[in-house]
Amino acid sequence: MNELEIVERLRKMAGKKPSRGVIRGIGDDCAVFRPKPGEDLLLKTDQLIEGVHFPSSMAPEIVGERALARAFSDIAAAGGDPRCCLVALAVPRNKSEQWIRSFFRGLLRLARSTKTVLAGGDLAHDDKVHCSVMAIGAVARGKALTRDGAHPGDLLYVSGRLGKPWDQRIQPRLALGRKLAGKATACIDLSDGLSLDLHRLSKASGVAAQVDRIPVVRGTTLERALHGGEDYELLFTLPPRVKPPAGTTRIGAIVRGEAGTVWFEGKKLVPLGYDHFGS
Amino acid sequence: MNELEIVERLRKMAGKKPSRGVIRGIGDDCAVFRPKPGEDLLLKTDQLIEGVHFPSSMAPEIVGERALARAFSDIAAAGGDPRCCLVALAVPRNKSEQWIRSFFRGLLRLARSTKTVLAGGDLAHDDKVHCSVMAIGAVARGKALTRDGAHPGDLLYVSGRLGKPWDQRIQPRLALGRKLAGKATACIDLSDGLSLDLHRLSKASGVAAQVDRIPVVRGTTLERALHGGEDYELLFTLPPRVKPPAGTTRIGAIVRGEAGTVWFEGKKLVPLGYDHFGS
Numbered sequence: 001m002n003e004l005e006i007v008e009r010l011r012k013m014a015g016k017k018p019s020r021g022v023i024r025g026i027g028d029d030c031a032v033f034r035p036k037p038g039e040d041l042l043l044k045t046d047q048l049i050e051g052v053h054f055p056s057s058m059a060p061e062i063v064g065e066r067a068l069a070r071a072f073s074d075i076a077a078a079g080g081d082p083r084c085c086l087v088a089l090a091v092p093r094n095k096s097e098q099w100i101r102s103f104f105r106g107l108l109r110l111a112r113s114t115k116t117v118l119a120g121g122d123l124a125h126d127d128k129v130h131c132s133v134m135a136i137g138a139v140a141r142g143k144a145l146t147r148d149g150a151h152p153g154d155l156l157y158v159s160g161r162l163g164k165p166w167d168q169r170i171q172p173r174l175a176l177g178r179k180l181a182g183k184a185t186a187c188i189d190l191s192d193g194l195s196l197d198l199h200r201l202s203k204a205s206g207v208a209a210q211v212d213r214i215p216v217v218r219g220t221t222l223e224r225a226l227h228g229g230e231d232y233e234l235l236f237t238l239p240p241r242v243k244p245p246a247g248t249t250r251i252g253a254i255v256r257g258e259a260g261t262v263w264f265e266g267k268k269l270v271p272l273g274y275d276h277f278g279s
Numbered sequence: 280m281n282e283l284e285i286v287e288r289l290r291k292m293a294g295k296k297p298s299r300g301v302i303r304g305i306g307d308d309c310a311v312f313r314p315k316p317g318e319d320l321l322l323k324t325d326q327l328i329e330g331v332h333f334p335s336s337m338a339p340e341i342v343g344e345r346a347l348a349r350a351f352s353d354i355a356a357a358g359g360d361p362r363c364c365l366v367a368l369a370v371p372r373n374k375s376e377q378w379i380r381s382f383f384r385g386l387l388r389l390a391r392s393t394k395t396v397l398a399g400g401d402l403a404h405d406d407k408v409h410c411s412v413m414a415i416g417a418v419a420r421g422k423a424l425t426r427d428g429a430h431p432g433d434l435l436y437v438s439g440r441l442g443k444p445w446d447q448r449i450q451p452r453l454a455l456g457r458k459l460a461g462k463a464t465a466c467i468d469l470s471d472g473l474s475l476d477l478h479r480l481s482k483a484s485g486v487a488a489q490v491d492r493i494p495v496v497r498g499t500t501l502e503r504a505l506h507g508g509e510d511y512e513l514l515f516t517l518p519p520r521v522k523p524p525a526g527t528t529r530i531g532a533i534v535r536g537e538a539g540t541v542w543f544e545g546k547k548l549v550p551l552g553y554d555h556f557g558s
């Protein structure tokens with residue numbers, strides 16, 4: 001099977017007519033996307049590399065789903081609704097067509113359940129699987145959530161429970177993100193661990209944070225909940241009078257202090273979460 | 280240097296304030312892009328892999344420039360104006376910070392000269408350099424060029440000369456693409472060789488093509504000009520009464536016949552250009 005045939009098959013798998021603003025999908029030099037008036041677009045790119053982000057033994061459906069889910073978690077953190085995505089995929093020559101098909105089956109399952117169009121991509125050969133997803137979301141004009149708007153006095157919340165096993169299915173918190181758009185003063189998704197992501201949020205906002213309690217997944221350690229990463233929950237701040245959405249837990253508050261400092265159990269929490277370029 | 284510090288440095292290199300519709304750039308979960316009314320957006324992703332698309336010995340500035348230029352060549356083929364880009368980059372641990380900086384220096388040189396904003400990205404470690412660029416361009420509503428609109432009787436043109444050495448600097452034909460938007464009946468960029476890309480254009484358009492002559496780079500072979508790839512010129516069709524822009528050569532015409540057939544010197548031209556998944 002050559003590239004033209006694979007692309008043709010993917011076009012069929014991706015579904016009949018383009019929609020959701022995508023007026024030209026797979027198969028041309030560029031995809032063409034027609035934005036709606038009054039919306040801002042959210043742009044995200046994320047990598048998933050065999051042996052770095054997932055083991056070679058992981059089922060291709062799960063790899064494909066994770067590749068898209070990780071990018072969608074960021075769209076959720078910005079309060080957006082995913083519209084379309086592009087997928088750059090490199091696979092070893094010895095990977096079967098079946099592997100590629102299963103990868104896209106997993107990815108398209110999540111795309112369909114979120115009404116997202118696979119609008120294009122690029123295929124190449126490499127020694128191991130390397131996937132980059134580009135996700136495009138939309139949010140009402142001026143309502144995108146960012147990580148830099150937290151104020152002293154805001155309350156700090158997290159969705160779900162932290163310290164999940166790293167290979168669990170990722171369920172991007174898109175519905176929660178949409179509820180928070182225009183309400184939360186700051187929001188970030190927990191991909192690299194609470195300690196590092198809260199450090200990032202408070203540093204960007206020029207504030208400090210105080211953590212009082214953490215909702216921990218049953219059977220895991222506090223250490224893992226603090227520093228483990230791969231939770232893909234949302235961490236956000238609300239002014240004290242705003243009622244938090246269901247399914248979220250207040251874990252602390254934003255306080256005055258050196259930007260980026262996180263207090264926990266009377267001590268400064270060292271940001272130990274996952275940093276690809278850290279030592 | 281950890282990831283936060285590298286991202287901070289890149290944010291400084293990318294330049295002060297976001298612009299060109301980018302209202303949130305590097306450093307948040309997503310970039311935020313505000314489209315102009317009356318424009319369609321062009322979305323493109325492209326990979327550049329060490330040992331596949333470029334040799335390890337290539338200077339990092341050139342690698343960075345090529346990564347962006349390849350995607351811009353597709354934006355040009357769609358008649359668009361690049362607005363912003365996101366870059367997913369994986370580098371080996373032993374690559375110096377200097378290498379990453381030089382890579383982005385080359386990429387940003389082309390970005391600046393085309394008024395394109397580096398709006399975000401993702402950094403990771405891998406065994407070798409692997410870069411995926413996401414480019415976002417804009418075109419007047421409904422004016423995007425595609426490869427499927429060529430009609431029998433249209434004349435076939437190419438920009439520049441074909442058969443360039445594969446490691447030459449890529450100069451995406453953005454100005455030409457903008458001139459063709461709304462005028463050309465079909466357009467594609469020559470990345471995989473005239474024989475394969477013309478086959479794609481004529482197949483997508485449901486027509487055949489007749490090639491009469493080819494402007495060849497001095498010192499190269501006709502074979503290379505036909506099948507070599509990496510030319511990054513534009514191949515396009517115009518109705519016979521439309522005057523072609525300067526710097527382009529008429530190489531043939533669109534004819535009735537089996538979709539995808541290309542005639543040259545009285546014979547069917549076999550599409551031998553580069554196909555990553557071909558045998």
